[in-house]
Amino acid sequence: MKxxxxxxxxxxxxxxxxxxxxxxxxxxxxxxxxxxKIDLSSIYRGVYLDSLKYIVxxxxxxxxxxxxxxxxxxxxxxxxxLYTLLASSAGYPKVAAFIRKARTQYGITTVTACMGSASAFxxxxxxxxxxxxxxxxxxDYANLELEWWNKAATFKSYxxxxxxxxxxGDAQTAPVPxxxxxxxxxxxxxxxxxxxTGIVTNTDRVxxxxxxxxxxxxxxxxxxxxxxxxxKAQNKIQKVIFLFSAETTFSFNYFxxxxxxxxxxxxxxxxxxxxxxxxxxxxxxxxQIFAQSEGRAARPMIIL
Numbered sequence: 052m053k054x055x056x057x058x059x060x061x062x063x064x065x066x067x068x069x070x071x072x073x074x075x076x077x078x079x080x081x082x083x084x085x086x087x088k089i090d091l092s093s094i095y096r097g098v099y100l101d102s103l104k105y106i107v108x109x110x111x112x113x114x115x116x117x118x119x120x121x122x123x124x125x126x127x128x129x130x131x132x133l134y135t136l137l138a139s140s141a142g143y144p145k146v147a148a149f150i151r152k153a154r155t156q157y158g159i160t161t162v163t164a165c166m167g168s169a170s171a172f173x174x175x176x177x178x179x180x181x182x183x184x185x186x187x188x189x190x191d192y193a194n195l196e197l198e199w200w201n202k203a204a205t206f207k208s209y210x211x212x213x214x215x216x217x218x219x220g221d222a223q224t225a226p227v228p229x230x231x232x233x234x235x236x237x238x239x240x241x242x243x244x245x246x247x248t249g250i251v252t253n254t255d256r257v258x259x260x261x262x263x264x265x266x267x268x269x270x271x272x273x274x275x276x277x278x279x280x281x282x283k284a285q286n287k288i289q290k291v292i293f294l295f296s297a298e299t300t301f302s303f304n305y306f307x308x309x310x311x312x313x314x315x316x317x318x319x320x321x322x323x324x325x326x327x328x329x330x331x332x333x334x335x336x337x338x339q340i341f342a343q344s345e346g347r348a349a350r351p352m353i354i355l
Contacts, residue, residue, distance in 0.1 A: 200238050
């Protein structure tokens with residue numbers, strides 16, 4: 052996922068007329084969908100920030116990105132390109148300035164570091180955070196992206212990395228919670244509950260992908276059921292985030308005509324209407340968009 056970096060902002064101009072012609076008053080605070088009330092006042096809204104190595108340090112590009120985040124009410128940003136940006140301490144000041152700006156000027160409350168191993172957190176992120184005396188400049192959430200289901204690792208090695216990140220986060224003076232992004236319970240198949248148990252044990256929240264041309268709850272139901280079963284066995288309420296993709300092969304065209312919030316309303320209403328084992332041990336807290344480059348092309352800012 053993180054290697055795509057297909058920056059398609061030029062498509063914004065193609066769809067700008069479509070966006071302008073839309074009814075822009077489609078996101079009430081407490082909308083009703085199929086008879087179900089959904090409160091949007093305090094949901095989690097997050098977005099992956101790809102191509103940051105080309106943005107951080109350029110004030111114009113930073114401001115344009117963060118203005119778009121604010122326009123869409125995102126309060127969490129999940130950062131890629133940290134292997135490059137934090138390769139040496141020379142990069143620390145511009146990353147710190149970007150994070151501070153996001154928090155103090157654009158309404159961002161959580162800045163998540165996305166990395167592929169425990170060692171990346173115990174070295175790169177740990178060294179960066181330790182260099183900052185102001186909490187406003189630190190990463191305060193840890194995201195593991197390691198697609199074991201796509202054979203980027205075995206599940207055993209993936210779980211070892213997740214456990215290492217969780218232990219590192221717990222050991223920080225101000226604890227850094229752990230999350231992970233998941234696709235499928237496979238590689239191998241037949242171990243769904245074992246895999247879900249390992250994830251629930253070692254995370255504070257889980258992003259579950261809903262990568263379709265038109266997002267639906269049914270696409271995620273089996274994975275959510277396994278997470279719920281694992282959480283129930285641990286007497287835990289597992290926080291879950293719906294993960295939508297704005298890539299052209301997935302929901303890009305859907306987002307041209309449907310806002311991020313309304314997409315979440317649709318899928319959450321389907322979830323609320325469903326009944327499945329373990330549901331009572333899940334808490335759906337909001338949604339995340341992958342990623343800012345495609346998201347900005349599909350849903351550009353409309354200044355009236």
